[in-house]
Amino acid sequence: SAVISQKPSRDICQRGTSLTIQCQVDSQVTMMFWYRQQPGQSLTLIATANQGSEATYESGFVIDKFPISRPNLTFSTLTVSNMSPEDSSIYLCSVQILAGLPDTQYFGPGTRLTVL
């Protein structure tokens, strides 16, 4: 299993600013994912954070808007850049211990972002 913490747990930000969300895992994991969950909706995968290389982004998400870092196997950050009210959402970090095989995903508690 894996225990995931996220910082901050919530924030209120002004339009045009940026926020960096941190995700820390208590063990080394292969796969790390960043999701967005808008109010009352399901999870939308933003990107897969790859250790030592550029993240793999899903359709509709770009690196300039959501830069991701993953310096090691236990830590990742997601930055939401040049924010607008449409970015108000819950951002979830998730990990999967095994790569390339069906496996349980473990989720952090989420970061609730409100953009004014």
Added chain:
Amino acid sequence: AQSVTQPDIHITVSEGASLELRCNYSYGATPYLFWYVQSPGQGLQLLLKYFSGDTLVQGIKGFEAEFKRSQSSFNLRKPSVHWSDAAEYFCALYNTNAGKSTFGDGTTLTVKP
């Protein structure tokens, strides 16, 4: 293309009553299926998963799910619901080619006293 459909957006049941949450999937290969629960203000937690073998799988908190290939379904059940079961429930399907999961839109469960 693969997809996961949870037909019920919102379900309300009385405490002590039985529960069934529906999940239908579309996938061309062997499905690997999951049910997760999200309590308010929390991340998702795995309830149970199906990879192969016995089509009736047991999970945590008294939940079970039955895989029915002929109906492309993986419905979640609980014989007697507790007030603490009020949450959002997500069905997910793992895509082995893509190496990631697709989640359904979720079902919100309300439990009446």
